[in-house]
Amino acid sequence: MPATAASMVAQAMAQELIYQPVPRKPNPMVNINPLKRGSGKTVTLEDRVIELEKTAAWKKNIKQWQEEQTLFDMNRLPKVARVPLGDLLIDEDVQRPLDEKHCAKIAKPGPFDPALLQTLQCIKRSDGKFVSTDGQHTGAVLSALLNAGVAGNINWKTFEFNVQYIETDDLAFARRAFSVLNGKGKKRQSAYQLLRNDVYIIRIDGNTSDEEEVITEKKVSIAESNECFPVEEDSPLCKYPSTFTNIATFKTMTNEEIDLSTKWHNKYFHRDPIHVSLFFIFKDLCRDFNSAKLPITEKLLEELAGLIQNLFVDLSQYSSSAKEAYNRWHKNRYGYLGSWNDDAYACGLLHLYKKFKGQEKLPLTLLDRFDDLINFFDEDLLNLAS
Amino acid sequence: MYHLYLVKGIGGRIGFGIATNIKDRNKHYSSHSGDIVTFPVIYGGLRSHAKAIEKTIKNELSDHIWYVDDWKTEWLDKKYDETFLENFVSKTIEEKHCKLKIIHRNYNFTLDNS
Numbered sequence: 001m002p003a004t005a006a007s008m009v010a011q012a013m014a015q016e017l018i019y020q021p022v023p024r025k026p027n028p029m030v031n032i033n034p035l036k037r038g039s040g041k042t043v044t045l046e047d048r049v050i051e052l053e054k055t056a057a058w059k060k061n062i063k064q065w066q067e068e069q070t071l072f073d074m075n076r077l078p079k080v081a082r083v084p085l086g087d088l089l090i091d092e093d094v095q096r097p098l099d100e101k102h103c104a105k106i107a108k109p110g111p112f113d114p115a116l117l118q119t120l121q122c123i124k125r126s127d128g129k130f131v132s133t134d135g136q137h138t139g140a141v142l143s144a145l146l147n148a149g150v151a152g153n154i155n156w157k158t159f160e161f162n163v164q165y166i167e168t169d170d171l172a173f174a175r176r177a178f179s180v181l182n183g184k185g186k187k188r189q190s191a192y193q194l195l196r197n198d199v200y201i202i203r204i205d206g207n208t209s210d211e212e213e214v215i216t217e218k219k220v221s222i223a224e225s226n227e228c229f230p231v232e233e234d235s236p237l238c239k240y241p242s243t244f245t246n247i248a249t250f251k252t253m254t255n256e257e258i259d260l261s262t263k264w265h266n267k268y269f270h271r272d273p274i275h276v277s278l279f280f281i282f283k284d285l286c287r288d289f290n291s292a293k294l295p296i297t298e299k300l301l302e303e304l305a306g307l308i309q310n311l312f313v314d315l316s317q318y319s320s321s322a323k324e325a326y327n328r329w330h331k332n333r334y335g336y337l338g339s340w341n342d343d344a345y346a347c348g349l350l351h352l353y354k355k356f357k358g359q360e361k362l363p364l365t366l367l368d369r370f371d372d373l374i375n376f377f378d379e380d381l382l383n384l385a386s
Numbered sequence: 387m388y389h390l391y392l393v394k395g396i397g398g399r400i401g402f403g404i405a406t407n408i409k410d411r412n413k414h415y416s417s418h419s420g421d422i423v424t425f426p427v428i429y430g431g432l433r434s435h436a437k438a439i440e441k442t443i444k445n446e447l448s449d450h451i452w453y454v455d456d457w458k459t460e461w462l463d464k465k466y467d468e469t470f471l472e473n474f475v476s477k478t479i480e481e482k483h484c485k486l487k488i489i490h491r492n493y494n495f496t497l498d499n500s
Contacts, residue, residue, distance in 0.1 A: 020483045239448045271482070273445065313438035313484055321434050380388075380432055 016356045016384055019306035024270055029229045029240045035196060035220060038204045078164045080119070081130075085143045086157025088120070089131045094174045098140060107141045111210070114151075117142060121181055122165040123174050130163060133174040134181040191247035192232040195220070216251065219258055223250070226262035228274060242266060244274035253279055257286045260296070268305035269314055277319040277345040284346035284366065292363035300353075300360040307353055311381050321377060322348040328376040341370075348373050355385050388433035390440060390486060391425045391493075392471055399452065400426075400468045401461035402443055402475075404436045412495040425493040426468045429479070431486035439486065442478055443471075 052058050106112060120135035132139060139161070146156035166173070189197075195216060201207050202217040220230060223244075231237040233245040242265060244250065250258070261282035265274055289296050312318040322345055330338040350366050351374040374382075389408045393401045396419045405411040408428060415423040429436065444451070444460075452461040462471060479486050 022483070023481050239445050272442075309483060310485075311432075312434045313482055314442075316441060317434050317438035320437065378433055381434060 014303075014357055014359075016310040017303040017306045017353075017358055019268060019302050019309055022268075022271055022309075025241070027227055027241050027270070029237065029243060030227060032237070033224065033229050034237075035199050035203075035224070035230065038200055076166060078166050080162065080164050082160035083120075083122070083130050083163045084158050084160050085139060085146075087130060088122070088139060088163075089129055090136050090139075091131050091133070091171065091174060094131075094133055094171065094178050095136050098136065103137055103141050103144070106137070107145055112145075114142075119162040119164045121177065122163050123170075123177075124165045124167045125169050126167075130165060131174065133177045190232060191251075192230060192245070195230060195247050195251070219251065219253070219255060222255055222258045223262045226259070226266045227270070228262040228265060238273060240273070241271050242274060244276065244278075246276040246279065249276055249279045253283055254286070257282050260286060264301055264305070265315075268302075268309070272314045272316065275314075275316040275319050277315055277322075277342075280342045281346045281349060284343060288346075288363040288365050292365065294361050294363055297360055300358070303358055303360065304349060304353060307349070307356060307358070311352070311384070318349070319345065321381070324378075325373055325376040326370070329370065329373045332376070344370050344373065348377075352377070355382070357385075387430045387489075388436045389489075390429040390431075390436040390475070392427045392468055392475070394424050394426050394468060395419070395461065396421050396423065399461050399464055400466060400471050401459070402440065402471065403460055404440050406433075408490075408493070409495050409498045409500065412493065412498075416495065422494050422496060426491065427472050427475075427488055428490040428493055429475070429486040430489035431484070435484045435486050439475060439478060439482075439484060442482075443475065446478075447474065 117138055118135060120139055121133045122130040123133055124130055142161065143156040143159075145151060146154045146159055168174075198210075198213040198216040199220050201210070201213050208214050223230065228242045228244065229237075229240075230247055230250065231240075231243045231245060237243055238245060242262075253261070257279075261278050262274075264282070265272075265278055285296055308315055308318050312321055323340055325348060326340060326344045327337055330336070347366050347370045350362050351370070353360075353362070354367065355374055389405050389411075391403055391405065391408065391411070393403060393415060395401060403411070408425070412423060412425060429439075447462065450462050450466050452459050452463050476488075478484070
């Protein structure tokens, strides 16, 4: 059947929407994914000491101790005791006000596990009184639970609980200790480490009692089923295809959004690490298409991949170009550089799709935003559409 | 026209970069090195494609990059030569369907009358 003039024009204009397959290479992550199973390895503390002592930073540290001929005071090491809860004081100028909601949350039947209660941190003043410098919420929760009789007939005031303390009247120490115990100078767990913990609890320990851990593990499983893998930021694994580091954004997505986005990545951009824009784009697409009751068709998904491949090679470069365009757009419209808006990833992409004569239906809610952003993409790209 | 180039240092080390004005860039390398520096291969094409391939080199060859202390350079370890890098770049361009083509070989600014 002869093509009509209109269909020939449409075909000619759609060249930049045609995706060309990229040869697939085996992804080493399929076999080395650390979340698949734990290492099963235990090391001794001595192993760690040897490891530490080999490092330049540690050697430099010890050299300084030796040069200064300093010995640290062993008497300053913390001591431990069991102290009746009713004898404890809390210095209100050191600790935060009691967070009753926080207490109620951790004391819920089910999640509450007495085995997770931590030792209270105190100073022991010269008058013999123990003043809590950290752990007032633990102390308050335990005491109130005992007082409510949920552990049987126990007098909370005389119940002795574990306390770690140093002997001092110096409140400056107490204040500094509170800061240290609550994060200052501590190596915090990364988002990846927290996620890994959740996944290992399900996969290695087989414990599914915590709903949040189950939800997280499910999300990771969906991504892995599409050969996409969360990894630690700046780790040597980041160089492998289909790895991603933005755990926080990943966790905000629904299972459907994770499935669609990682499937799309694995189908079209399986040679590249995942840029976080993937998650922002698919979150916006899923939510806006759903609200507008429009389907995200296979044709649209393939044409968007084609558009990115033809104009930008990959999603990472699309994101860089979109940010440059956004900066120029913001400067032009408001007269100054504004902070980046993640919604512009999806909006910019759909504007480009329209510009390159994409025919699939799109929600106006995405097209109405950043309406002339398209004009601020690189000229050599826009010229391809004309 | 935007450019992705391979550069050969005076000592033979191979590196890479991107530039709009290739002549100026070559002059900069030469003036820093105290001798004429050659760009063994220059690819020309879309700016976004040149940038994407440069990022791919940095990522996929991250284990081959030359570090000066903790400073990650745009040069490879000396055991990798220009053939290795050209093959990697050309294969990547072909497999990823990039709009970049070789426009010069063994370029230096003294040969450029533009």
